[in-house]
Amino acid sequence: MKKTNLSDYDPTAVPDGSLYTVAVVAAEWNPEVTGAMLNGAVSTLREHGVKEENIIVRHVPGTFELTTAADLLLGSDPSLNAVICIGCVIQGETRHFEFICQAVSQGLSNVAIKHSRPVIFSVLTCDTMQQALDRAGGRHGNKGVEGAVTALKMCKFKDQCE
Ligand code: DLZ
Numbered sequence: 714m715k716k717t718n719l720s721d722y723d724p725t726a727v728p729d730g731s732l733y734t735v736a737v738v739a740a741e742w743n744p745e746v747t748g749a750m751l752n753g754a755v756s757t758l759r760e761h762g763v764k765e766e767n768i769i770v771r772h773v774p775g776t777f778e779l780t781t782a783a784d785l786l787l788g789s790d791p792s793l794n795a796v797i798c799i800g801c802v803i804q805g806e807t808r809h810f811e812f813i814c815q816a817v818s819q820g821l822s823n824v825a826i827k828h829s830r831p832v833i834f835s836v837l838t839c840d841t842m843q844q845a846l847d848r849a850g851g852r853h854g855n856k857g858v859e860g861a862v863t864a865l866k867m868c869k870f871k872d873q874c875e
């Protein structure tokens with residue numbers, strides 16, 4: 714059978730989050746999409762044991778700003794274990810889309826390496842709003858949920874490297 718919900722996962726394979734502090738940063742552009750992803754990420758962190766006081770929620774104006782936010786958060790808080798970055802870029806009439814997507818994907822990767830801590834790329838890069846809604850709590854799942862699962866798995870991965 715064709716898999717349509719891309720966010721299905723095995724909850725028993727997700728590490729316990731009770732010892733982790735995780736920041737979730739969401740872009741304000743396309744708020745119906747990023748808001749749903751933010752809710753998905755936060756509720757998944759809670760479900761897997763991350764304490765309420767250890768879930769830090771922040772907002773930035775647009776997806777482009779996620780890189781700066783992740784760098785600032787990790788640089789200012791050594792106890793932060795991971796940052797989940799949530800954004801949604803929709804292809805428009807100009808090449809703005811390409812520049813934002815390129816900058817944020819490369820930027821977040823650089824920040825993760827700079828701080829040696831997981832930075833999760835929960836950014837939708839879609840041709841249409843419908844494609845984005847389908848992946849933000851719609852028929853293809855919720856990329857915020859996937860981001861939270863990935864963050865916890867990478868926190869454990871880092872623990873195992875130390
Ligand atoms: C300017 C812009 C455009 C055209 N499109 C989006 C978008 O689809 N999604 C998004 O998150 N942000 C968009 N932005 C704003 C940029 O991310 C950024 O906030 C501005 O270029 C200022 O740095």
